[in-house]
């Protein structure tokens with residue numbers, strides 16, 4: 001499957017790519033605006049800048065580069081572009097990794113608590129708090145432990161809950177209850193069981209390790225990193241270093257939120273670069289993705305997709321109504337009749353993984369259509385396979401020519417009423433992220449009577465409906 005490649009920089013990308021400076025910079029823009037490509041294409045000039053300084057100051061060590069991506073699939077996806085930036089004559093050490101893998105290399109003494117176990121403990125402790133659902137409390141705890149270290153966790157009481165929705169309201173008294181009845185007992189339980197969790201790992205990466213001293217760091221999909229992870233990255237920079245955050249807060253799908261200053265970064269307006277063109281989607285896809293995001297407040301460092309930013313036209317997104325088997329048959333026939341799999345890629349994306357893919361896999365096998373499964377832990381496939389199966393979460397940052405989202409339903413996009421605001425926003429963002437993966441075509445399948453809450457955004461004028 002095609003990975004991210006070098007392109008000819010546009011007028012808006014060129015000044016960023018050729019800019020040589022130390023300090024923190026942020027590249028933002030809507031999905032498909034070329035943020036990741038731009039950040040990686042500037043690696044070469046940053047490496048030359050560091051090399052010149054090393055020579056000037058007689059520093060005899062390799063230039064230390066770290067590229068952090070959101071998941072392992074994305075590491076493989078960006079690798080070719082990173083490699084193309086390296087000059088074999090220079091001594092450069094490059095590490096492309098996820099935060100977890102990178103941190104585990106330095107901190108390997110703590111036993112990580114399995115996520116399901118931590119979640120069930122938090123839910124058990126949440127039983128006394130009736131104002132919020134246990135699922136919501138799990139996300140809130142992850143949010144606050146990602147944002148604050150245990151030493152300053154009391155700040156949670158008065159800080160604005162940046163990055164969280166307005167409903168349900170989480171007032172001070174409720175926050176006090178969350179800390180006293182859930183967070184502190186949870187931390188106590190972790191230590192009694194001899195565990196650390198992923199948030200502890202980030203904190204330990206700042207407090208318990210010597211700085212590795214990176215000269216250049218690029219953090220892709222930075223909107224989904226936690227404040228504690230960003231502090232850890234800061235700790236490992238060398239004194240003169242270049243750090244680039246690639247982000248779009250509109251695509252934030254985890255319970256995250258922070259201000260630059262609380263993470264210790266001085267990001268001035270002149271250091272934030274906004275890309276406006278859309279290099280990936282057709283106008284029809286960009287317009288639909290924007291519509292799916294209707295009503296969402298755009299925070300700093302975020303941008304909505306924009307049909308005027310795209311330059312090519314294509315089919316209107318398909319809304320395919322029928323039972324699931326009919327949707328799958330329709331998609332397979334569509335692929336056979338319209339798509340040259342030796343040249344074009346296809347992704348089947350779903351809100352949830354595992355058994356949700358079983359029928360589809362059987363049908364693809366029956367039709368001799370080879371596919372690869374891209375999960376959170378898998379590598380980007382570098383073979384000739386051109387059909388990928390993955391969840392919306394795992395598709396972040398990736399792109400495909402054709403995207404099929406079959407079996408979208410109320411069941412796999414459930415959103416409990418009390419949390420409707422927060423839950424719905426995340427669902428809207430997830431669907432928009434999934435839709436915006438498509439270069440040429442998008443099709444969404446649903447069964448009438450079992451539609452997702454998201455079907456409210458499938459406005460007739462923006463889609464073409466196929467009734468099976």
Ligand SMILES: Nc1ncnc2c1ncn2[C@@H]1O[C@H](COP(=O)(O)OP(=O)(O)OP(=O)(O)O)[C@@H](O)[C@H]1O
Pocket residue numbers: 004005007008009010013029030031032033034035036037038248251279280396397398399436
């Ligand atoms: N200057 C350019 N000319 C042509 N294509 C480009 C250019 N810059 C980027 N692209 C292409 O645009 C697509 C999107 O690029 P990229 O993944 O870097 O965008 P992004 O903003 O990081 O997207 P997302 O937020 O969805 O992850 C890729 O196919 C990339 O090769």
